[in-house]
Amino acid sequence: MGKSEKKTGKGRLDKYYKLAKEQGYRARSAFKLIQLNKKYSFLEGSKCTIDLCAAPGGWLQVASKYMPPNSLILGVDLVPIKPIPRVVTFAADITTTHCRNLLRGEMKDWKADVVLHDGAPNVGTAWIQDAFTQSELVLMSLKLAVEFLIKGGTFVTKVFRSVDYNNLIWVFSQLFGKVEATKPPSSRNVSAEIFVVCRDFLAPKHIDPKFLDPKHVFKDLSSLTTDKGPTANDVQANVFHPEKKRRHRDGYADGDYTLFKSVEASTFVNAVDPIAILGSHNQIAFKSDEEKGWLKLPTTKDEIKACCDDLKVLGKSDFKALLKWRLAIREELGLDVSTKNVEEVTETVEVVEVVDEEQQIQDELERLNKEAAARTKRERRRANEIKTRTIQRMQLQMTAPLDIGLEQSDAALNLGQDDIFDLEHTERSMKHKNRIDFMTDNDGDVLIEDEDGEGTTARHGGEDGDDSILDEEEERERKVAELEAEMDGLYDSYRERLQERDAKFKVKEQRKRRAEKEEWHGVEKEKEDGSDSEESEGGWDLVQNRKLEVGSDSDDSESESEEVMLKPNKKRNAYAEEGRTSKRRKLVPDLAPKPMGKTSSVWFQQDVFAGVEDEDDEMDALSEHEDSGMEVDGGDDEEEENSDDYEDEDEDFEVVPQDQSEDETMWDIDGENEDTIKQEKIKNHGLLTAEAVTLAQALVNRQTTKTELINNGFNRYSLNDKDNLPTWFLEEESKHYKPNIPITKEAMAALRAKQRALDARPIKKVAEAKARKKMKAHQKLEKAMKKAEGVISTADMTEREKAEAVDKLMKKGASTAKKAKKEVKLVVARGANKGVKGRPKGVKGRYHMVDPRMKKELRAKKRKEKATKKRK
Numbered sequence: 001m002g003k004s005e006k007k008t009g010k011g012r013l014d015k016y017y018k019l020a021k022e023q024g025y026r027a028r029s030a031f032k033l034i035q036l037n038k039k040y041s042f043l044e045g046s047k048c049t050i051d052l053c054a055a056p057g058g059w060l061q062v063a064s065k066y067m068p069p070n071s072l073i074l075g076v077d078l079v080p081i082k083p084i085p086r087v088v089t090f091a092a093d094i095t096t097t098h099c100r101n102l103l104r105g106e107m108k109d110w111k112a113d114v115v116l117h118d119g120a121p122n123v124g125t126a127w128i129q130d131a132f133t134q135s136e137l138v139l140m141s142l143k144l145a146v147e148f149l150i151k152g153g154t155f156v157t158k159v160f161r162s163v164d165y166n167n168l169i170w171v172f173s174q175l176f177g178k179v180e181a182t183k184p185p186s187s188r189n190v191s192a193e194i195f196v197v198c199r200d201f202l203a204p205k206h207i208d209p210k211f212l213d214p215k216h217v218f219k220d221l222s223s224l225t226t227d228k229g230p231t232a233n234d235v236q237a238n239v240f241h242p243e244k245k246r247r248h249r250d251g252y253a254d255g256d257y258t259l260f261k262s263v264e265a266s267t268f269v270n271a272v273d274p275i276a277i278l279g280s281h282n283q284i285a286f287k288s289d290e291e292k293g294w295l296k297l298p299t300t301k302d303e304i305k306a307c308c309d310d311l312k313v314l315g316k317s318d319f320k321a322l323l324k325w326r327l328a329i330r331e332e333l334g335l336d337v338s339t340k341n342v343e344e345v346t347e348t349v350e351v352v353e354v355v356d357e358e359q360q361i362q363d364e365l366e367r368l369n370k371e372a373a374a375r376t377k378r379e380r381r382r383a384n385e386i387k388t389r390t391i392q393r394m395q396l397q398m399t400a401p402l403d404i405g406l407e408q409s410d411a412a413l414n415l416g417q418d419d420i421f422d423l424e425h426t427e428r429s430m431k432h433k434n435r436i437d438f439m440t441d442n443d444g445d446v447l448i449e450d451e452d453g454e455g456t457t458a459r460h461g462g463e464d465g466d467d468s469i470l471d472e473e474e475e476r477e478r479k480v481a482e483l484e485a486e487m488d489g490l491y492d493s494y495r496e497r498l499q500e501r502d503a504k505f506k507v508k509e510q511r512k513r514r515a516e517k518e519e520w521h522g523v524e525k526e527k528e529d530g531s532d533s534e535e536s537e538g539g540w541d542l543v544q545n546r547k548l549e550v551g552s553d554s555d556d557s558e559s560e561s562e563e564v565m566l567k568p569n570k571k572r573n574a575y576a577e578e579g580r581t582s583k584r585r586k587l588v589p590d591l592a593p594k595p596m597g598k599t600s601s602v603w604f605q606q607d608v609f610a611g612v613e614d615e616d617d618e619m620d621a622l623s624e625h626e627d628s629g630m631e632v633d634g635g636d637d638e639e640e641e642n643s644d645d646y647e648d649e650d651e652d653f654e655v656v657p658q659d660q661s662e663d664e665t666m667w668d669i670d671g672e673n674e675d676t677i678k679q680e681k682i683k684n685h686g687l688l689t690a691e692a693v694t695l696a697q698a699l700v701n702r703q704t705t706k707t708e709l710i711n712n713g714f715n716r717y718s719l720n721d722k723d724n725l726p727t728w729f730l731e732e733e734s735k736h737y738k739p740n741i742p743i744t745k746e747a748m749a750a751l752r753a754k755q756r757a758l759d760a761r762p763i764k765k766v767a768e769a770k771a772r773k774k775m776k777a778h779q780k781l782e783k784a785m786k787k788a789e790g791v792i793s794t795a796d797m798t799e800r801e802k803a804e805a806v807d808k809l810m811k812k813g814a815s816t817a818k819k820a821k822k823e824v825k826l827v828v829a830r831g832a833n834k835g836v837k838g839r840p841k842g843v844k845g846r847y848h849m850v851d852p853r854m855k856k857e858l859r860a861k862k863r864k865e866k867a868t869k870k871r872k
């Protein structure tokens, strides 16, 4: 709401408002005093004026303007008044003795010629209280006036036309010679205010205290009665907008001097217009026995009782509560019939129908059956919808593996979320399957262990029941395998997408893996070229590879048990192959030839492999190493291919197909190959992590031994079984599930020193440029020397000439390396040089005009450099 709108709404933007603004008065009310003074001229002759209720100070400004110089002007208000020249102000309540004392202190034994009062009580309390304070305020100002006024002095006060008006005028006339009520033109017509100018103060020696006692002055008023009540509008407004306090500026109804009105509760309850009663009364009283009985009813809560006590302080919600209470009482009395009751009656009529009990039970059962059927149907439909949605999302590659996990509560598959992630369960079912396989006897009979552990024989493919159990199990396994394969595939495509989005993804991955390795062993492991292939592997492949690695390490007896473990996996892989279409490519090993990894090349550089070129021989060599329990790092697809072939022929023989895993390094601590790489790496780059340096220092300082270190390598992290875990889980786990090797201060310091040394080294480009320069200088010098040799061998030159020529040549040859920089003189544009155009006087050679500030900055820079050098 705009300001002008607000003001216009109240009719305030009148000419006096504008005039007050123009003339610098703090309030438009200033014009009321100006006009009153114009009519009665009391300010011009006043030497002392007291303004009661003077804030913000409009009247004080007028007094200060119209009163003679050196006169005393005092202003009092509840709120502080901003200073006005030659005006003394206080903040005090005019009804208190404190205010009186303040005035007395300021006046000494002076008397005031004029006492002004423009007070308006601050609204906020109950309406009845307002009405009382208003009249009281006038009487209080009169009390102060008669105390401080000089005989013949003037008292100007504002009163509201109310029931008190006549009484007040009568009191004034008892104390002043002339009493006139007037409404200055600046006072709005809508306002009930009127100004009474009491002149010629009689200053009686004794003033009857009753004249100044509100109780006395307004005492008789209560005896007067009126027929004219408040208007209907007023009443409604009182009830529905109680917060808007009405000042009754038009005064009370003639003769209606009873400010406090009580109404009996029964009148309110029986009234045709209860709102009118609420608006025109102060209290609802419970006098008769019947009314007192209502007080005990549960509907008459404490709040209702409190509301009935003082209607004038109630809010809208209180009135509503009272009207509701009235309705409740009326229902209680049978005066009203509530809609609720009507409904209840109707219901009762329905229930009263005589129904056969059996029939009723039958109906109830039918109803329950129908409900159950509908529920099942609903659930099935919902499950189908979810299934379809999930499949669609999978097809559209919208579902990331984690999402899948959340959405796979597929009732149709009999797999909840728990089932999918319940790997134990999956494994159990697989083992169960294996056990069945293993327990198949030669006759083709199957030994199935019952709960007690006793074997029972069942015909292979015999009874339907067993078949169905097997089918169910198989079906279940198949679905689990399919889902897992699906998830792995999706995870791979997710990683691919990630790779596409983030160009640094590969580098990050490599770094991460390197960091992991270092954390374990303290030395950085050479990154294999084949890491790419590992990255592109699905989780299932990784698990498979790990299995193969473990298998290759274990002895024969172990490999047998491993085989048992591996079997279901192979089977699962087969299922996965079956079930997968587009994502399947991730599970198929990449057959394209790949460059040999660095580790591999180091390995194959050994003498043993000299001259071995053909594939078969290579495979022989590999198998030899397998037998000797040594780790062979693959990465070549040829090997991989061959390994597959061999696997088919002899399952005991398994070749590590691709990249070396972290586990491998852990298990093969003494591996020759490993050591070579590590040594080489350390030789080239030194130790790179604080953990590695800590361990190395501990070793050097004999705080630990190699054996201890190896033993420490076998901790809960190293023996973490990662089988059957999906890649995404392993990756997530690798972030947090790792040993926390303590590092020492010394290790950190050593690493930092190394880093600083590295930082101090010039970058490759700079080093190259320097080398180029050096080389050129060297070439030039060589050229000069050749020329000098030519000069020496010349016959037609004297020895002296030869020496001079050689000297010149050699100088020229050497000078290129150090070309003297042409010096540029800096001339400060200050004093005579300020604003000079062209060469400044007395400056020879190259020069550059500079701002004096530049020199200062240069000096500061040098200072700083010096300080940093010192610190170093």
Ligand SMILES: C[S@@+](CC[C@H](N)C(=O)[O-])C[C@H]1O[C@@H](n2cnc3c(N)ncnc32)[C@H](O)[C@@H]1O
Residues within 6 Å of the ligand: 026, 027, 029, 030, 052, 053, 054, 055, 056, 057, 058, 059, 060, 076, 077, 078, 079, 092, 093, 094, 095, 118, 119, 120, 121, 122, 137
């Ligand atoms: C209409 S204003 C006075 C305007 C003033 N005449 C002027 O021209 O600026 C009424 C003032 O009376 C003050 N007032 C109300 N009750 C009071 C009390 N008990 N003691 C002192 N001042 C009071 C209010 O604080 C308010 O500032």
